[in-house]
Amino acid sequence: MIISIIGGTDGLGKWFARYLKGKGFDVIVTGRDVEKGKKVERELGVKFINDNIEAAKKADIVIIAVPINVTEKVIKEVAPHVRDGCLLMDITSIKEIPTKAMEEYANKNVVIIPTHPMFGPSAPSLFGQVIILTPLERHKNTEWFKKVYNFLKKEGAKIIITTPEKHDRIMAVVQGLTHFSFISLAYTLKELNVDIKESRKYSSPVYELMLSIIARIIGQNPYLYADIQMFNKRIGEIHKTFINCCLELSNVVKNKDREKFVKIMKEAAKHFGSEAKRGVYYSDKAIFALTNELNRLVDMIGEEVAIRNIDSNNVHFGILKGVDGDYLILDKNGKLEKFNVLRVEVFDGEKLKELKKRYLKRIYFDVSVLLKDNVDENTILDLLKSKFDIEIIDVYKGENIEKGWKSVTFRIFGYKKDELREKEKEFIKIIKNIGGKLRY
Known part of the structure; x- marks a missing residue:
């Protein structure tokens, strides 16, 4: 199957x-930048074509994955060339505009499944x-829908099926509201000229979480976030309500109307219902996770x-x-290196042993004992495994072995000669100490 x-x-x-590609499909990608496309072709083992129409003609499944602001234009270009009986999808963050475009421009025998993955490339x-x-x-009720649904289910995704209109209303x-409010907060901190690094010294756990969420959002592709705000036609009423609520609350504070402030908070909490308590538990878990991670690192x-960089997957x-x-200091054979705590995973114990076997070259020595x-x-071996990376490679009885004894050759692994000597x-x-002796 070609995608x-x-x-x-x-x-x-x-x-x-x-x-x-990793799941065994033949994948074709297109893009405006030929040099980047060839690089992706080599990196992923896919085929790059600098022609959207040619790529659409070749495929069993065509997925539109372009920025929102050009999605409708690209669908108009590509959709008429998707073969009858094939599948056309898009993965943009709005659904009404691309759904309408695909239905209008694709052949009637093409199956259309507008899709929104609620995650990013990380x-x-x-x-x-x-x-x-x-x-x-x-x-x-098409076979294509069943195939897509079953594939996603097998991969462990959480699948929601709804209408394009309901999707855009909820999104x-x-x-829309989430991004708008947090970008507004970032903009406010910038206008107030708040020293973010300095403010962290005084931060509560909630402020720390807020800064982290703000930083996560403003660190993304700003054009994507602009398009999410500007191409969902339902955003306007959301902005209006949000701004009116901010102004009302500001006036309540300005007028020192304590009871009104309390009423607003209580009514909001009542609206949340059981989700308010869930939110407390969820944020507690996030806060405790950060604290426990730091305590674990100190211990x-x-x-x-072993330190794995979650961006590059390199292991140190x-x-x-x-x-x-925010930094770990690692001694790598006498050379000190720093790693950002927030961008690494740290392993010890059995996971450390597993990673060393995978990434480092092992050396060994053999020793025969009586x-x-x-x-x-084998009982002796099981006991020794708690202290050594070890296996038995030979057991021998017979000539040159004293009666009542046997020769057992162990192979002990390590990663450095000095380490192996010890x-x-x-x-x-x-x-x-257990009554054995060296054979040689």
């Missing part, structure tokens, strides 16, 4: 190109992610750890020397 992603060289389009997979499907009734709040100081090994504000014939060498001394000491 063409129109606009698949960047953002969520590129994310789906990588993901679907998501690790579809597992646990919300995907909204807004097909018209005539497309819901005007879920995305690990002086220990060997060394001794954790300390935690300095054990009493009635000793179970392990050898420790191993021999343990063997002698």
Whole structure:
């Protein structure tokens, strides 16, 4: 099956190109920048075509993944060339405009499933992610709809099926109001000339969370966020209500009307109902998670750890020397390096062992010992595994072995010669303490 992603060289389009290629599909991507397209072709193992119409003609599934402001134009260009019996989708954040365009310009025998993935390109997979499907009734009973639904379900996505109109009405709040309010907060802090770094020194957990959410939003593609505000025709009434509420609350504070302020808060809490308590639990969990993570890191100081950068996936090994504000200090063979706490995962214990085996070159030494014939060498091995990366490679009885004894050859792994020499001394000491002896 061939999937063409129109606009698949960047953002969520590129994310789906990588993901679907990894699931065994043949993927074609298009994009305006030929150099970038060729780079993505090499990086992902997909095919790049600098022609939207040609890509649409070749595909069983065509996915429109271009910016919102050109989505309607691209659909008008591409949709008439999607073959009868094939599937046309889009993954933009609004649904009424692209749905109308696809229905108008695509052939009648093309199945149309407008789609809104509620996540960004940093998501690790579809597992646990919300995907909204807004097909018209005539497309819901098709084989294509069943295939898409079953694929998403198998991948662990949370699927919501609704109408384009209801989607845009809810998204005007879920995305529109959320983005508008937090961007307004960021703009306010900028106009007040607040030193963000300095303010963190005085921050409560709630302020810290607020700053993190603001930073997350304003750090995204501003053109995408502008389009979400400007192309959802239901946003205007949301803005009007929000601004009126802000003005009313401001006047209540200005007039020192304490009872009115309390009434507004109580009425809002009543409207939230049980969700108010859930929100407290949810934010508590986020706050506690950050605190517990820092406490865990402090407890690990002086220990060997693995640090994985969540942006690059690069893994580093060394001794954790300390935690300095937002940074970890790692001793990598005498060289100190800093890593941002918020952009890494830190592992010790069994996960550390697993990562070392995966990323580092192991070296080893073999040592043969004599054990009493009635000793179970596998029991000894299980005990030694708590201290060593070890296996048995040979058990021998016979010529040159004293009667009542057997020779057992162990292989002990490590990553540095000095480390292995120390392990050898420790191993021999343990063997002698349990009544064994070196063979040579």
